[in-house]
Amino acid sequence: MSAGMSRKGLMFVISSPSGAGKTTIARELLDNEPKLEMSVSMTTRPQRAGEVEGRDYFFVDKATFDQTVQDGGLLEHATVFGNSYGTPVAPVDRALQDGKDVLFDVDWQGAQQMRARRVDDIVSVFILPPNAEELERRLTTRGRDPDEVVRQRMAKAADEMSRYDAYDYIVVNDDLDRCLGQVRAILHAERARRQRLVNLPAFVRGLSGPYAAEAS
Amino acid sequence: MSAGMSRKGLMFVISSPSGAGKTTIARELLDNEPKLEMSVSMTTRPQRAGEVEGRDYFFVDKATFDQTVQDGGLLEHATVFGNSYGTPVAPVDRALQDGKDVLFDVDWQGAQQMRARRVDDIVSVFILPPNAEELERRLTTRGRDPDEVVRQRMAKAADEMSRYDAYDYIVVNDDLDRCLGQVRAILHAERARRQRLVNLPAFVRGLSGPYAAEAS
Numbered sequence: 001m002s003a004g005m006s007r008k009g010l011m012f013v014i015s016s017p018s019g020a021g022k023t024t025i026a027r028e029l030l031d032n033e034p035k036l037e038m039s040v041s042m043t044t045r046p047q048r049a050g051e052v053e054g055r056d057y058f059f060v061d062k063a064t065f066d067q068t069v070q071d072g073g074l075l076e077h078a079t080v081f082g083n084s085y086g087t088p089v090a091p092v093d094r095a096l097q098d099g100k101d102v103l104f105d106v107d108w109q110g111a112q113q114m115r116a117r118r119v120d121d122i123v124s125v126f127i128l129p130p131n132a133e134e135l136e137r138r139l140t141t142r143g144r145d146p147d148e149v150v151r152q153r154m155a156k157a158a159d160e161m162s163r164y165d166a167y168d169y170i171v172v173n174d175d176l177d178r179c180l181g182q183v184r185a186i187l188h189a190e191r192a193r194r195q196r197l198v199n200l201p202a203f204v205r206g207l208s209g210p211y212a213a214e215a216s
Numbered sequence: 217m218s219a220g221m222s223r224k225g226l227m228f229v230i231s232s233p234s235g236a237g238k239t240t241i242a243r244e245l246l247d248n249e250p251k252l253e254m255s256v257s258m259t260t261r262p263q264r265a266g267e268v269e270g271r272d273y274f275f276v277d278k279a280t281f282d283q284t285v286q287d288g289g290l291l292e293h294a295t296v297f298g299n300s301y302g303t304p305v306a307p308v309d310r311a312l313q314d315g316k317d318v319l320f321d322v323d324w325q326g327a328q329q330m331r332a333r334r335v336d337d338i339v340s341v342f343i344l345p346p347n348a349e350e351l352e353r354r355l356t357t358r359g360r361d362p363d364e365v366v367r368q369r370m371a372k373a374a375d376e377m378s379r380y381d382a383y384d385y386i387v388v389n390d391d392l393d394r395c396l397g398q399v400r401a402i403l404h405a406e407r408a409r410r411q412r413l414v415n416l417p418a419f420v421r422g423l424s425g426p427y428a429a430e431a432s
Contacts, residue, residue: 164416165410169408169409169410182405182408188397188405189401192341192387193385197386
Protein backbone atom coordinates (compact mmCIF):
# COMPACT_ATOMS: atom_id res chain seq x y z
CA MET A 1 0.00 0.00 0.00
CA SER A 2 1.52 3.31 -0.92
CA ALA A 3 1.23 6.41 1.20
CA GLY A 4 -1.46 7.82 -1.06
CA MET A 5 -3.73 4.81 -0.79
CA SER A 6 -5.78 3.35 2.00
CA ARG A 7 -8.35 0.61 2.25
CA LYS A 8 -11.33 -0.57 4.17
CA GLY A 9 -10.66 -3.59 6.38
CA LEU A 10 -12.13 -6.97 5.58
CA MET A 11 -13.93 -9.62 7.60
CA PHE A 12 -11.91 -12.81 7.45
CA VAL A 13 -13.98 -15.87 8.29
CA ILE A 14 -12.25 -19.18 8.91
CA SER A 15 -14.32 -22.29 9.40
CA SER A 16 -13.50 -25.95 9.47
CA PRO A 17 -14.83 -29.20 10.79
CA SER A 18 -13.46 -30.08 14.19
CA GLY A 19 -10.03 -31.66 13.78
CA ALA A 20 -8.93 -29.78 10.65
CA GLY A 21 -6.51 -27.48 12.48
CA LYS A 22 -8.40 -24.20 12.39
CA THR A 23 -7.46 -23.10 15.90
CA THR A 24 -3.73 -23.45 15.25
CA ILE A 25 -4.05 -21.55 11.99
CA ALA A 26 -6.03 -18.73 13.60
CA ARG A 27 -3.43 -18.37 16.37
CA GLU A 28 -0.52 -18.31 13.91
CA LEU A 29 -2.29 -15.72 11.78
CA LEU A 30 -2.96 -13.43 14.73
CA ASP A 31 0.65 -13.76 15.91
CA ASN A 32 2.05 -12.76 12.52
CA GLU A 33 -0.41 -10.26 11.12
CA PRO A 34 -0.31 -6.97 13.05
CA LYS A 35 -3.26 -5.54 11.10
CA LEU A 36 -5.47 -8.51 11.97
CA GLU A 37 -7.46 -8.75 15.18
CA MET A 38 -9.77 -11.41 16.58
CA SER A 39 -13.46 -10.75 16.90
CA VAL A 40 -14.67 -11.06 20.51
CA SER A 41 -18.03 -12.76 20.98
CA MET A 42 -20.84 -11.83 23.34
CA THR A 43 -22.19 -14.70 25.46
CA THR A 44 -24.66 -15.48 28.20
CA ARG A 45 -22.59 -18.35 29.53
CA PRO A 46 -21.00 -17.77 32.94
CA GLN A 47 -17.48 -16.36 33.04
CA ARG A 48 -14.89 -19.00 33.95
CA ALA A 49 -11.77 -18.60 36.06
CA GLY A 50 -9.01 -16.95 34.03
CA GLU A 51 -11.34 -15.54 31.39
CA VAL A 52 -11.09 -11.80 30.83
CA GLU A 53 -14.11 -9.64 29.97
CA GLY A 54 -13.64 -8.07 26.54
CA ARG A 55 -10.75 -10.33 25.65
CA ASP A 56 -12.24 -13.83 25.81
CA TYR A 57 -15.89 -12.75 25.66
CA PHE A 58 -18.25 -9.97 26.46
CA PHE A 59 -20.24 -11.56 29.30
CA VAL A 60 -23.86 -10.41 29.44
CA ASP A 61 -27.15 -11.61 30.90
CA LYS A 62 -29.93 -13.06 28.77
CA ALA A 63 -31.99 -9.84 28.70
CA THR A 64 -29.03 -7.80 27.41
CA PHE A 65 -28.25 -10.44 24.81
CA ASP A 66 -31.83 -10.56 23.54
CA GLN A 67 -32.02 -6.78 23.40
CA THR A 68 -28.80 -6.65 21.37
CA VAL A 69 -30.27 -9.16 18.91
CA GLN A 70 -33.43 -7.07 18.64
CA ASP A 71 -31.40 -3.91 18.00
CA GLY A 72 -29.55 -5.61 15.15
CA GLY A 73 -26.35 -5.39 17.16
CA LEU A 74 -25.11 -8.90 16.36
CA LEU A 75 -23.70 -10.04 13.02
CA GLU A 76 -24.64 -13.63 13.83
CA HIS A 77 -25.81 -15.53 16.87
CA ALA A 78 -26.66 -19.04 17.99
CA THR A 79 -27.63 -20.99 21.06
CA VAL A 80 -25.49 -23.93 22.12
CA PHE A 81 -26.45 -26.09 25.13
CA GLY A 82 -28.75 -23.34 26.42
CA ASN A 83 -26.13 -20.57 26.22
CA SER A 84 -26.31 -17.80 23.64
CA TYR A 85 -23.30 -16.66 21.63
CA GLY A 86 -23.08 -13.82 19.11
CA THR A 87 -20.76 -11.44 17.26
CA PRO A 88 -21.24 -7.76 18.18
CA VAL A 89 -21.13 -5.53 15.14
CA ALA A 90 -19.91 -2.27 16.73
CA PRO A 91 -16.28 -3.25 17.55
CA VAL A 92 -16.01 -4.93 14.14
CA ASP A 93 -17.06 -1.77 12.34
CA ARG A 94 -14.65 0.34 14.36
CA ALA A 95 -11.77 -1.95 13.35
CA LEU A 96 -12.80 -2.01 9.67
CA GLN A 97 -13.00 1.77 9.51
CA ASP A 98 -9.47 1.90 10.93
CA GLY A 99 -8.31 -0.25 8.01
CA LYS A 100 -7.86 -3.30 10.21
CA ASP A 101 -9.04 -6.78 9.32
CA VAL A 102 -11.08 -8.85 11.72
CA LEU A 103 -10.83 -12.62 12.11
CA PHE A 104 -13.93 -14.70 12.87
CA ASP A 105 -13.97 -18.28 14.05
CA VAL A 106 -17.55 -19.32 13.28
CA ASP A 107 -19.28 -22.38 11.86
CA TRP A 108 -21.05 -22.49 8.52
CA GLN A 109 -24.28 -21.16 9.98
CA GLY A 110 -22.50 -18.17 11.49
CA ALA A 111 -20.68 -17.59 8.20
CA GLN A 112 -24.00 -17.71 6.36
CA GLN A 113 -25.66 -15.17 8.70
CA MET A 114 -22.69 -12.83 8.40
CA ARG A 115 -22.62 -13.09 4.62
CA ALA A 116 -26.31 -12.23 4.43
CA ARG A 117 -25.61 -8.94 6.20
CA ARG A 118 -22.17 -7.98 4.88
CA VAL A 119 -21.48 -9.78 1.63
CA ASP A 120 -19.03 -7.15 0.31
CA ASP A 121 -16.77 -7.20 3.35
CA ILE A 122 -16.57 -10.94 3.96
CA VAL A 123 -13.85 -13.29 2.79
CA SER A 124 -14.48 -16.84 3.90
CA VAL A 125 -12.05 -19.74 4.01
CA PHE A 126 -12.91 -23.35 4.67
CA ILE A 127 -10.11 -25.53 6.02
CA LEU A 128 -10.33 -29.21 5.17
CA PRO A 129 -8.52 -32.16 6.71
CA PRO A 130 -6.35 -33.95 4.12
CA ASN A 131 -8.49 -37.09 4.06
CA ALA A 132 -11.03 -39.12 5.97
CA GLU A 133 -8.45 -41.31 7.70
CA GLU A 134 -6.47 -38.35 9.03
CA LEU A 135 -9.64 -36.63 10.27
CA GLU A 136 -10.64 -39.81 12.08
CA ARG A 137 -7.18 -40.04 13.63
CA ARG A 138 -7.29 -36.41 14.84
CA LEU A 139 -10.75 -36.76 16.33
CA THR A 140 -9.95 -40.05 18.01
CA THR A 141 -6.60 -39.21 19.60
CA ARG A 142 -7.80 -35.85 20.87
CA GLY A 143 -8.96 -37.34 24.17
CA ARG A 144 -10.06 -40.51 25.81
CA ASP A 145 -13.63 -40.21 24.62
CA PRO A 146 -16.08 -43.09 24.38
CA ASP A 147 -16.65 -44.52 20.90
CA GLU A 148 -20.12 -43.05 20.77
CA VAL A 149 -18.77 -39.51 21.33
CA VAL A 150 -16.15 -39.95 18.60
CA ARG A 151 -18.83 -41.31 16.29
CA GLN A 152 -21.04 -38.27 16.91
CA ARG A 153 -18.12 -35.92 16.43
CA MET A 154 -17.27 -37.52 13.09
CA ALA A 155 -20.87 -37.37 11.93
CA LYS A 156 -20.87 -33.65 12.81
CA ALA A 157 -17.60 -33.12 10.91
CA ALA A 158 -19.12 -34.87 7.90
CA ASP A 159 -22.14 -32.59 8.06
CA GLU A 160 -19.94 -29.49 8.34
CA MET A 161 -17.81 -30.57 5.39
CA SER A 162 -20.87 -30.94 3.21
CA ARG A 163 -21.30 -27.14 3.55
CA TYR A 164 -18.03 -26.35 1.79
CA ASP A 165 -19.84 -24.66 -1.07
CA ALA A 166 -20.80 -21.70 1.13
CA TYR A 167 -17.16 -20.54 1.21
CA ASP A 168 -15.04 -18.38 -1.07
CA TYR A 169 -11.85 -20.38 -0.66
CA ILE A 170 -11.03 -23.96 0.22
CA VAL A 171 -7.66 -24.92 1.67
CA VAL A 172 -6.57 -28.43 2.55
CA ASN A 173 -4.52 -28.76 5.71
CA ASP A 174 -2.24 -31.59 4.65
CA ASP A 175 0.81 -29.62 5.78
CA LEU A 176 0.49 -26.87 8.38
CA ASP A 177 3.09 -24.50 6.88
CA ARG A 178 1.70 -24.87 3.39
CA CYS A 179 -1.86 -24.43 4.59
CA LEU A 180 -0.93 -21.39 6.65
CA GLY A 181 0.93 -19.91 3.67
CA GLN A 182 -2.15 -20.28 1.53
CA VAL A 183 -4.44 -18.71 4.13
CA ARG A 184 -2.05 -15.77 4.46
CA ALA A 185 -1.91 -15.43 0.68
CA ILE A 186 -5.71 -15.19 0.64
CA LEU A 187 -5.65 -12.46 3.30
CA HIS A 188 -2.93 -10.50 1.50
CA ALA A 189 -4.56 -10.88 -1.90
CA GLU A 190 -7.99 -9.79 -0.69
CA ARG A 191 -6.45 -6.64 0.77
CA ALA A 192 -5.50 -5.64 -2.78
CA ARG A 193 -9.02 -6.07 -4.19
CA ARG A 194 -10.03 -2.97 -6.05
CA GLN A 195 -13.36 -2.65 -4.24
CA ARG A 196 -11.58 -2.31 -0.91
CA LEU A 197 -9.34 0.56 -1.94
CA VAL A 198 -10.31 4.06 -0.99
CA ASN A 199 -8.48 7.30 -1.72
CA LEU A 200 -6.67 6.19 -4.83
CA PRO A 201 -4.05 8.84 -5.61
CA ALA A 202 -5.45 11.61 -7.78
CA PHE A 203 -2.95 10.90 -10.56
CA VAL A 204 -4.46 7.42 -10.96
CA ARG A 205 -7.97 8.65 -11.42
CA GLY A 206 -6.75 10.97 -14.13
CA LEU A 207 -8.78 13.76 -12.59
CA SER A 208 -5.94 16.01 -11.62
CA GLY A 209 -2.18 16.12 -11.35
CA PRO A 210 0.46 16.91 -13.91
CA TYR A 211 -1.00 14.71 -16.68
CA ALA A 212 -4.54 16.02 -16.71
CA ALA A 213 -3.79 18.92 -19.00
CA GLU A 214 -1.47 16.91 -21.24
CA ALA A 215 -3.87 13.98 -21.59
CA SER A 216 -6.89 16.06 -22.52
CA MET B 217 -3.43 -28.98 -3.00
CA SER B 218 -3.87 -32.47 -1.62
CA ALA B 219 -3.60 -35.59 -3.68
CA GLY B 220 -7.35 -35.96 -3.85
CA MET B 221 -7.96 -32.49 -5.23
CA SER B 222 -7.24 -30.85 -8.53
CA ARG B 223 -8.17 -27.56 -10.10
CA LYS B 224 -8.75 -25.83 -13.36
CA GLY B 225 -6.02 -23.34 -14.28
CA LEU B 226 -6.66 -19.63 -14.27
CA MET B 227 -5.91 -16.82 -16.69
CA PHE B 228 -3.71 -14.29 -14.94
CA VAL B 229 -3.80 -10.90 -16.60
CA ILE B 230 -1.28 -8.26 -15.62
CA SER B 231 -1.58 -4.77 -17.00
CA SER B 232 0.06 -1.51 -16.15
CA PRO B 233 0.86 1.82 -17.65
CA SER B 234 4.27 1.93 -19.26
CA GLY B 235 6.89 2.55 -16.58
CA ALA B 236 5.14 0.79 -13.69
CA GLY B 237 7.42 -2.26 -13.76
CA LYS B 238 5.10 -4.86 -15.24
CA THR B 239 7.73 -6.54 -17.39
CA THR B 240 10.06 -7.15 -14.45
CA ILE B 241 7.21 -8.55 -12.39
CA ALA B 242 6.08 -10.88 -15.17
CA ARG B 243 9.62 -12.21 -15.62
CA GLU B 244 10.09 -12.82 -11.89
CA LEU B 245 6.75 -14.59 -11.69
CA LEU B 246 7.55 -16.90 -14.59
CA ASP B 247 10.96 -17.70 -13.12
CA ASN B 248 9.51 -18.69 -9.75
CA GLU B 249 6.17 -20.27 -10.55
CA PRO B 250 6.61 -23.63 -12.28
CA LYS B 251 2.83 -23.99 -12.86
CA LEU B 252 2.63 -20.63 -14.65
CA GLU B 253 3.33 -20.20 -18.33
CA MET B 254 3.33 -17.18 -20.61
CA SER B 255 0.73 -16.84 -23.31
CA VAL B 256 2.29 -16.57 -26.78
CA SER B 257 0.66 -14.08 -29.14
CA MET B 258 -0.06 -14.44 -32.82
CA THR B 259 1.13 -11.55 -35.00
CA THR B 260 1.34 -10.42 -38.61
CA ARG B 261 4.45 -8.37 -37.97
CA PRO B 262 7.61 -9.72 -39.61
CA GLN B 263 9.81 -12.05 -37.57
CA ARG B 264 12.97 -10.32 -36.30
CA ALA B 265 16.44 -11.78 -35.93
CA GLY B 266 16.65 -13.90 -32.79
CA GLU B 267 12.90 -14.35 -32.42
CA VAL B 268 11.70 -17.93 -32.23
CA GLU B 269 8.41 -19.08 -33.74
CA GLY B 270 6.10 -20.35 -30.99
CA ARG B 271 8.22 -18.88 -28.22
CA ASP B 272 8.19 -15.15 -28.95
CA TYR B 273 5.21 -15.16 -31.30
CA PHE B 274 3.27 -17.27 -33.72
CA PHE B 275 4.11 -15.50 -36.98
CA VAL B 276 1.32 -15.61 -39.56
CA ASP B 277 0.23 -13.72 -42.67
CA LYS B 278 -2.72 -11.36 -42.69
CA ALA B 279 -5.13 -13.86 -44.29
CA THR B 280 -4.40 -16.49 -41.62
CA PHE B 281 -4.80 -13.91 -38.86
CA ASP B 282 -8.14 -12.69 -40.20
CA GLN B 283 -9.40 -16.24 -40.61
CA THR B 284 -8.45 -17.02 -37.00
CA VAL B 285 -10.40 -13.97 -35.83
CA GLN B 286 -13.41 -15.08 -37.91
CA ASP B 287 -13.23 -18.58 -36.43
CA GLY B 288 -13.28 -17.17 -32.90
CA GLY B 289 -9.77 -18.48 -32.36
CA LEU B 290 -8.43 -15.36 -30.60
CA LEU B 291 -9.27 -14.30 -27.06
CA GLU B 292 -8.44 -10.70 -27.91
CA HIS B 293 -6.78 -8.87 -30.76
CA ALA B 294 -5.70 -5.41 -31.80
CA THR B 295 -3.87 -3.59 -34.56
CA VAL B 296 -0.84 -1.49 -33.69
CA PHE B 297 1.00 0.52 -36.37
CA GLY B 298 -0.57 -1.62 -39.10
CA ASN B 299 0.40 -4.95 -37.54
CA SER B 300 -2.15 -7.29 -35.98
CA TYR B 301 -1.61 -8.99 -32.64
CA GLY B 302 -3.84 -11.50 -30.88
CA THR B 303 -4.04 -14.22 -28.23
CA PRO B 304 -4.80 -17.70 -29.61
CA VAL B 305 -7.30 -19.55 -27.46
CA ALA B 306 -6.29 -23.15 -28.21
CA PRO B 307 -2.91 -23.30 -26.39
CA VAL B 308 -4.46 -21.42 -23.45
CA ASP B 309 -7.24 -23.96 -23.09
CA ARG B 310 -4.79 -26.84 -23.29
CA ALA B 311 -2.77 -25.33 -20.43
CA LEU B 312 -5.86 -24.62 -18.30
CA GLN B 313 -7.14 -28.15 -18.69
CA ASP B 314 -3.74 -29.39 -17.49
CA GLY B 315 -4.22 -27.35 -14.31
CA LYS B 316 -1.64 -24.78 -15.39
CA ASP B 317 -2.10 -21.05 -15.11
CA VAL B 318 -1.44 -18.75 -18.04
CA LEU B 319 0.02 -15.26 -17.79
CA PHE B 320 -1.13 -12.50 -20.16
CA ASP B 321 0.57 -9.19 -20.71
CA VAL B 322 -2.18 -7.14 -22.33
CA ASP B 323 -3.50 -3.59 -22.06
CA TRP B 324 -6.89 -2.67 -20.66
CA GLN B 325 -8.60 -3.19 -24.00
CA GLY B 326 -7.18 -6.70 -24.29
CA ALA B 327 -8.18 -7.42 -20.69
CA GLN B 328 -11.69 -6.20 -21.43
CA GLN B 329 -12.05 -8.40 -24.53
CA MET B 330 -10.77 -11.42 -22.62
CA ARG B 331 -13.08 -10.79 -19.70
CA ALA B 332 -16.08 -10.60 -22.02
CA ARG B 333 -15.33 -14.12 -23.23
CA ARG B 334 -14.02 -15.82 -20.11
CA VAL B 335 -15.12 -13.98 -17.02
CA ASP B 336 -14.94 -17.03 -14.72
CA ASP B 337 -11.36 -17.92 -15.57
CA ILE B 338 -9.80 -14.47 -15.50
CA VAL B 339 -7.98 -12.84 -12.62
CA SER B 340 -6.72 -9.37 -13.51
CA VAL B 341 -4.14 -7.27 -11.72
CA PHE B 342 -3.33 -3.65 -12.40
CA ILE B 343 0.13 -2.47 -11.39
CA LEU B 344 0.44 1.19 -10.51
CA PRO B 345 3.52 3.35 -10.21
CA PRO B 346 3.89 4.76 -6.67
CA ASN B 347 3.17 8.36 -7.67
CA ALA B 348 3.18 10.79 -10.55
CA GLU B 349 6.74 11.99 -9.96
CA GLU B 350 8.18 8.48 -10.00
CA LEU B 351 6.27 7.58 -13.15
CA GLU B 352 7.59 10.70 -14.85
CA ARG B 353 11.11 9.83 -13.77
CA ARG B 354 10.83 6.27 -15.12
CA LEU B 355 9.41 7.39 -18.44
CA THR B 356 11.96 10.17 -18.85
CA THR B 357 15.13 8.33 -17.96
CA ARG B 358 14.23 5.31 -20.05
CA GLY B 359 15.93 6.71 -23.15
CA ARG B 360 17.07 9.87 -24.80
CA ASP B 361 13.67 10.66 -26.25
CA PRO B 362 12.55 14.12 -27.36
CA ASP B 363 10.27 15.98 -24.94
CA GLU B 364 7.31 15.50 -27.23
CA VAL B 365 7.68 11.71 -27.14
CA VAL B 366 7.91 11.71 -23.33
CA ARG B 367 4.87 13.96 -23.18
CA GLN B 368 2.86 11.59 -25.39
CA ARG B 369 4.00 8.59 -23.34
CA MET B 370 2.87 10.24 -20.13
CA ALA B 371 -0.47 11.17 -21.60
CA LYS B 372 -0.92 7.53 -22.64
CA ALA B 373 0.02 6.34 -19.15
CA ALA B 374 -2.52 8.73 -17.67
CA ASP B 375 -5.19 7.35 -19.99
CA GLU B 376 -4.30 3.76 -19.08
CA MET B 377 -4.38 4.52 -15.37
CA SER B 378 -7.87 5.93 -15.68
CA ARG B 379 -8.99 2.39 -16.59
CA TYR B 380 -8.01 0.92 -13.23
CA ASP B 381 -11.61 0.09 -12.39
CA ALA B 382 -11.69 -2.71 -14.97
CA TYR B 383 -9.35 -4.83 -12.81
CA ASP B 384 -9.92 -7.24 -9.94
CA TYR B 385 -6.83 -6.23 -7.99
CA ILE B 386 -4.70 -3.13 -7.76
CA VAL B 387 -1.10 -3.28 -6.59
CA VAL B 388 1.20 -0.30 -6.18
CA ASN B 389 4.80 -0.88 -7.21
CA ASP B 390 6.53 1.32 -4.66
CA ASP B 391 8.89 -1.51 -3.74
CA LEU B 392 9.57 -4.33 -6.19
CA ASP B 393 9.81 -7.16 -3.62
CA ARG B 394 6.68 -6.07 -1.81
CA CYS B 395 4.79 -5.64 -5.08
CA LEU B 396 5.94 -9.01 -6.36
CA GLY B 397 4.95 -10.63 -3.06
CA GLN B 398 1.48 -9.21 -3.38
CA VAL B 399 1.09 -10.35 -6.99
CA ARG B 400 2.20 -13.85 -6.00
CA ALA B 401 -0.24 -13.83 -3.07
CA ILE B 402 -3.03 -13.02 -5.53
CA LEU B 403 -2.03 -15.92 -7.78
CA HIS B 404 -1.78 -18.35 -4.85
CA ALA B 405 -5.04 -17.20 -3.30
CA GLU B 406 -6.98 -17.44 -6.54
CA ARG B 407 -5.80 -21.01 -6.98
CA ALA B 408 -7.71 -21.86 -3.79
CA ARG B 409 -11.01 -20.34 -4.95
CA ARG B 410 -13.79 -22.83 -4.51
CA GLN B 411 -15.08 -22.42 -8.08
CA ARG B 412 -11.73 -23.56 -9.48
CA LEU B 413 -11.59 -26.80 -7.55
CA VAL B 414 -12.60 -29.99 -9.25
CA ASN B 415 -12.61 -33.51 -7.86
CA LEU B 416 -13.07 -32.64 -4.22
CA PRO B 417 -12.43 -35.81 -2.23
CA ALA B 418 -15.62 -37.83 -1.80
CA PHE B 419 -15.47 -37.56 2.00
CA VAL B 420 -15.82 -33.77 1.69
CA ARG B 421 -18.95 -33.90 -0.41
CA GLY B 422 -20.48 -36.21 2.15
CA LEU B 423 -21.68 -38.45 -0.66
CA SER B 424 -19.66 -41.49 0.23
CA GLY B 425 -16.83 -42.61 2.42
CA PRO B 426 -16.80 -43.82 5.99
CA TYR B 427 -19.01 -41.03 7.38
CA ALA B 428 -21.89 -41.32 4.99
CA ALA B 429 -23.65 -44.06 6.91
CA GLU B 430 -22.86 -42.55 10.30
CA ALA B 431 -24.00 -39.06 9.35
CA SER B 432 -27.35 -40.16 7.98
